[in-house]
Amino acid sequence: MRRGRRPGRLVAQSALASSALYDGEGAVVEQESRANIWRFRGLITGQQAEAAFRELRERGRVERWGHAARIHLEGEHDELIVVLSGRVMVGRELRLGRGDAFAPFSGESQEVIPEARAHQETTIVVMERDELRDIVEPILRERAVVSGSIFNRQELRVPLAPLLRSSASTRLGQVILEIVERYGEHQTENLRRAPALSTAQLASLAGLERERTRRALTLLERAGLIARSRGALTVRDLEGLRHYVLG
Numbered sequence: 001m002r003r004g005r006r007p008g009r010l011v012a013q014s015a016l017a018s019s020a021l022y023d024g025e026g027a028v029v030e031q032e033s034r035a036n037i038w039r040f041r042g043l044i045t046g047q048q049a050e051a052a053f054r055e056l057r058e059r060g061r062v063e064r065w066g067h068a069a070r071i072h073l074e075g076e077h078d079e080l081i082v083v084l085s086g087r088v089m090v091g092r093e094l095r096l097g098r099g100d101a102f103a104p105f106s107g108e109s110q111e112v113i114p115e116a117r118a119h120q121e122t123t124i125v126v127m128e129r130d131e132l133r134d135i136v137e138p139i140l141r142e143r144a145v146v147s148g149s150i151f152n153r154q155e156l157r158v159p160l161a162p163l164l165r166s167s168a169s170t171r172l173g174q175v176i177l178e179i180v181e182r183y184g185e186h187q188t189e190n191l192r193r194a195p196a197l198s199t200a201q202l203a204s205l206a207g208l209e210r211e212r213t214r215r216a217l218t219l220l221e222r223a224g225l226i227a228r229s230r231g232a233l234t235v236r237d238l239e240g241l242r243h244y245v246l247g
Helices: 049-059 129-139 161-165 168-183 199-206 210-222 238-246
Strands: 015-022 028-035 037-040 061-065 079-090 094-096 101-104 116-128 142-147 154-159 185-188 191-193 226-229 232-235
Touching (some): 154 161, 154 168, 161 168, 168 210, 168 238
Antiparallel strands (some): 079 094, 079 116, 185 191
16 A cells, blocks of 8 residues: 655635624624535536646645545645545535545634545645646636527636635635626626526535535525525525625
């Protein structure tokens, strides 16, 4: 079994599953439960993926791990891991593959960081978050999905860089905000109707699992920021969503 060098200690901003509610003055209040692993599904994907992988290999710290080897995660530096090949199992359920990025929760947390192990022969690259952003932004500037029917297709794009520091629900809110501001139907000053998008498409844009996307949509809906009906998504409070996403 080949074991790589012990990676440097890793950190990420809080990956948070947030419950957003209104307080008595109408402001959005987040009740947040901590998730110890920040991750971004399919961060490196698309036609330019190979170019991005080459840059990561050249500028990052490449680690190779044999099957079932433990990958040490300790949160003290602002670094991310990107899976170059093979798979990584985090905890009992989270399985990450080629192009997925992850990092442990901040060292300030009292939560226990889940164990990460290589599943199959696995290669990862470790680098600082800002450096990763500098690499991928020129190559993978935007994430895209195709919306609409076969006779009325529309490619929807959102910028990637702002999503790299976002928690789950905030990231989804960023995606929705970008979509309605770029492509949405203006109904009133504070009301926008989004183009038709499935949960899977929203998950792809936000780099989230479908289940996390469904939960985040529910939280945003309960906060009164969005409404869903028969597959349609409407932003009910555009200014509230901006405040929630941008602070």
